Amino acid sequence: xxxxxxxxxxxxxxxxxxxxxxxxxxxxxxxxxxxxxxxxxxxxxxxxxxxxxxxxxxxxxxxxxxxxxxxxxxxxxxxxxxx
Numbered sequence: 001x002x003x004x005x006x007x008x009x010x011x012x013x014x015x016x017x018x019x020x021x022x023x024x025x026x027x028x029x030x031x032x033x034x035x036x037x038x039x040x041x042x043x044x045x046x047x048x049x050x051x052x053x054x055x056x057x058x059x060x061x062x063x064x065x066x067x068x069x070x071x072x073x074x075x076x077x078x079x080x081x082x083x
Contacts, residue, residue: 023036028061037064
């Protein structure tokens with residue numbers, strides 16, 4: 001697993017459409033995330049591709065990764081999507 005600085009380098013080297021979002025308190029659950037993000041826009045399957053951005057863990061509980069779905073597909077070996 002990459003460190004936060006390592007993740008930043010990886011995403012920059014790959015010209016990734018993304019952003020690291022800092023927050024003052026850790027996000028350890030959906031309840032914690034609710035104060036920062038609109039959870040009605042969350043999805044766990046191929047519906048992610050229709051979203052403008054996906055928000056997820058960055059390896060640091062005080063930072064959230066905001067990334068375009070196409071970048072997730074491009075930077076990973078996606079074998080299948082849940083239908």
